[in-house]
Amino acid sequence: MLYRDLGQTGEKVSILGFGCMRFPTINGKDDQIDKEKTAKMLSYGIDNGINFIDTAYSYHGTDFNKGGMSEPFLGEFLSTGYREKVLLSTKLPSWIVEKKEDMEYFLDQQLKRLQTDHIDLYLLHSLKEDYWKNLTSLDVFEFMDSIQSDGRVKYIGFSFHDELELLLEILDSYDWDVVFTQMNYLDESYQSGLNGLQYLSSIGLGNVVMEPLRGGKLVNNVPPEINELWNTAKTKRSNVEWAFKYLWDIEGVTSILSGMSTLDQVKENIALASNGYPNSLTKEEKILIKEVSMAYKEKKDIDCTLCGYCMPCPYKVDIPTCFKEYNIAKMLDNVEASSMQYFSLLNEENLASSCTDCGNCVNMCPQRINIPKELKKVKKLFGK
Numbered sequence: 327m328l329y330r331d332l333g334q335t336g337e338k339v340s341i342l343g344f345g346c347m348r349f350p351t352i353n354g355k356d357d358q359i360d361k362e363k364t365a366k367m368l369s370y371g372i373d374n375g376i377n378f379i380d381t382a383y384s385y386h387g388t389d390f391n392k393g394g395m396s397e398p399f400l401g402e403f404l405s406t407g408y409r410e411k412v413l414l415s416t417k418l419p420s421w422i423v424e425k426k427e428d429m430e431y432f433l434d435q436q437l438k439r440l441q442t443d444h445i446d447l448y449l450l451h452s453l454k455e456d457y458w459k460n461l462t463s464l465d466v467f468e469f470m471d472s473i474q475s476d477g478r479v480k481y482i483g484f485s486f487h488d489e490l491e492l493l494l495e496i497l498d499s500y501d502w503d504v505v506f507t508q509m510n511y512l513d514e515s516y517q518s519g520l521n522g523l524q525y526l527s528s529i530g531l532g533n534v535v536m537e538p539l540r541g542g543k544l545v546n547n548v549p550p551e552i553n554e555l556w557n558t559a560k561t562k563r564s565n566v567e568w569a570f571k572y573l574w575d576i577e578g579v580t581s582i583l584s585g586m587s588t589l590d591q592v593k594e595n596i597a598l599a600s601n602g603y604p605n606s607l608t609k610e611e612k613i614l615i616k617e618v619s620m621a622y623k624e625k626k627d628i629d630c631t632l633c634g635y636c637m638p639c640p641y642k643v644d645i646p647t648c649f650k651e652y653n654i655a656k657m658l659d660n661v662e663a664s665s666m667q668y669f670s671l672l673n674e675e676n677l678a679s680s681c682t683d684c685g686n687c688v689n690m691c692p693q694r695i696n697i698p699k700e701l702k703k704v705k706k707l708f709g710k
């Protein structure tokens with residue numbers, strides 16, 4: 327395992343962080359974590375060098391507006407002797423903070439759920455313009471000062487899903503320690519992108535990367551023409567390795583968060599992280615990554631990362647699954663297989679055809695997808 331400085335905090339974190347939003351579950355139910363399998367994955371990860379664990383109030387729940395099961399499970403797990411071995415990060419659910427006292431309420435709940443007296447890194451979750459405006463109107467600055475001075479939180483940061491201009495505005499407003507941004511080789515010009523990342527590095531802030539595999543799209547159901555391109559490389563690498571190596575090659579990247587779901591993934595990723603040196607890709611390899619990125623973009627249709635922030639839909643449409651099956655159909659040019667999957671996974675009320683166009687989900691998507699409009703495409707492809 328390699329380690330990098332977490333900005334100017336004095337901490338060194340593993341270049342692979344454990345994202346706690348995609349643990350294995352029982353019967354595919356997101357709020358039922360398979361505790362035995364997950365504990366094995368976490369202990370293997372920490373025993374083999376991962377010292378950075380990231381969760382959030384809402385992870386592993388059925389409703390992103392409520393507390394999920396990731397934090398309570400982690401609390402149980404870390405209390406078995408692992409708490410002091412990791413830098414623990416969690417996030418304030420920005421979108422459900424309505425009044426000043428809510429921020430205290432959530433932090434208090436999170437400390438209890440995580441069975442700890444302090445959180446190492448506390449982030450304002452998924453900042454976008456409207457969440458940021460709301461938080462500043464509730465004097466989030468005073469809240470952040472107080473929780474650091476009374477020792478409940480060591481370092482402060484935010485996770486970000488918006489454009490560069492807003493990133494710069496937020497950076498200017500407070501003395502932050504760490505920022506999480508979305509980045510992978512498809513997203514150089516997306517949201518704050520590569521420019522944002524380079525700026526964070528230039529001002530010495532820790533920069534943690536989210537969505538390194540773009541919600542798994544860079545490694546699952548990879549189209550044959552993409553694999554053919556990778557196969558032209560002199561040094562053969564797995565698709566995961568290409569994606570991770572691209573990021574670790576960038577000096578300003580502190581760590582990448584991987585939401586691992588199996589022990590094999592943990593093992594594979596840890597092995598890769600022992601070789602994630604900056605500036606280690608050859609010129610030819612960098613050109614190949616650009617070619618792959620362009621080839622993907624030609625096939626891209628709905629840009630969903632399956633994050634689930636748009637859920638729940640009041641009419642029960644399962645938005646991420648609708649988009650997932652639609653994209654797989656497009657990428658693999660196989661409507662029949664995806665259609666079978668779509669109708670077997672979803673009840674009638676969860677289908678794209680149940681969307682009433684109410685617009686409730688429109689501002690929830692960090693990828694700025696026009697969800698009702700895109701659902702019409704899903705309905706057209708698969709029918710009712």
Ligand code: SF4
Pocket residue numbers: 639640641642643645680681682683684685686687688697698701
């Ligand atoms: S627009 Fe459609 S998908 Fe979005 S919340 Fe309304 S019914 Fe659900």
Ligand code: SF4
Pocket residue numbers: 629630631632633634635636637645646649690691692693694695697
């Ligand atoms: S539509 Fe947007 S918010 Fe919903 S799962 Fe996809 S990326 Fe996330």
